[in-house]
Amino acid sequence: MLNDILTTGVGVETRNTEADDSLLWPAERDSLGDVVEGRFRSYVLGRRCARLALGQLGVEPQPILTGDQRQPLWPSGVVGSITHTAGYVAAAVARLGDLRSMGIDAEPDLPMPPGVVQRISRPEDATWLSSDADFGVTDPGRLLFSAKEAIYKAWFPVAERWLGFRDAFLEIDACAHTFLAHITVDGPLSTLDGRYRVSDGIVICTIELAA
Numbered sequence: 001m002l003n004d005i006l007t008t009g010v011g012v013e014t015r016n017t018e019a020d021d022s023l024l025w026p027a028e029r030d031s032l033g034d035v036v037e038g039r040f041r042s043y044v045l046g047r048r049c050a051r052l053a054l055g056q057l058g059v060e061p062q063p064i065l066t067g068d069q070r071q072p073l074w075p076s077g078v079v080g081s082i083t084h085t086a087g088y089v090a091a092a093v094a095r096l097g098d099l100r101s102m103g104i105d106a107e108p109d110l111p112m113p114p115g116v117v118q119r120i121s122r123p124e125d126a127t128w129l130s131s132d133a134d135f136g137v138t139d140p141g142r143l144l145f146s147a148k149e150a151i152y153k154a155w156f157p158v159a160e161r162w163l164g165f166r167d168a169f170l171e172i173d174a175c176a177h178t179f180l181a182h183i184t185v186d187g188p189l190s191t192l193d194g195r196y197r198v199s200d201g202i203v204i205c206t207i208e209l210a211a
């Protein structure tokens with residue numbers, strides 16, 4: 001599913017849930033610290049997908065550590081993004097130069113909990129959220145959430161600062177399965193183009209920011 005919507009980057013995804021220490025580099029194991037089983041599995045599988053994707057770019061296996069704002073620290077000359085949700089983990093990477101930044105986010109294709117959509121949307125989002133277009137998702141609010149998390153992951157490596165859910169709004173093209181994000185705060189990016197797919201119970205959003 002991921003490689004169907006990536007245009008430049010390379011993606012690796014898994015529905016495997018088996019994970020153990022042997023898939024981690026010691027530095028990754030140390031930086032993860034003590035975590036619950038679910039977090040351990042998602043971290044390990046995310047690193048594994050990332051290393052497989054990096055291998056497709058010809059990058060030697062190496063640890064992918066974590067920055068102080070939880071961002072993955074990619075090898076020099078590479079951009080990428082990692083996502084995990086129940087039963088699905090993925091990573092996507094590209095050469096810096098081919099892309100400036102990437103953001104991917106996966107969510108279950110399920111209704112959002114009550115009240116969340118209101119907290120993460122701007123008035124401009126209400127226009128498409130309340131339209132009768134068929135976005136191909138169970139709950140358009142889930143698409144909003146996933147797209148905004150992908151936006152943050154693509155934004156952060158460029159801006160190196162926080163972006164809140166209400167600091168952006170979306171226009172969605174339900175036919176093309178694309179979206180245009182408008183950033184409403186000052187910064188290095190004012191718009192980002194994204195794509196989405198819904199398949200096998202998963203909504204996935206991708207942003208490949210042109211170099």
Ligand SMILES: CC(C)(COP(=O)(O)OP(=O)(O)OC[C@H]1O[C@@H](n2cnc3c(N)ncnc32)[C@H](O)[C@@H]1OP(=O)(O)O)[C@@H](O)C(=O)NCCC(=O)NCCS
Pocket residue numbers: 042043046066069070071072081082083084085104105106148149150151152153154156157163164165166167168
């Ligand atoms: C960072 C955030 C988007 C991650 O979401 P999540 O629910 O944990 O979802 P995912 O499992 O899909 O993604 C986790 C991965 O995101 C990546 N990530 C975390 N922080 C990041 C950052 N600052 N920049 C880039 N990627 C980041 C990491 O690779 C992480 O996986 P890892 O810890 O195993 O390496 C979310 O926790 C968050 O803080 N959201 C608020 C900001 C936001 O979304 N704003 C919307 C702007 S419109």
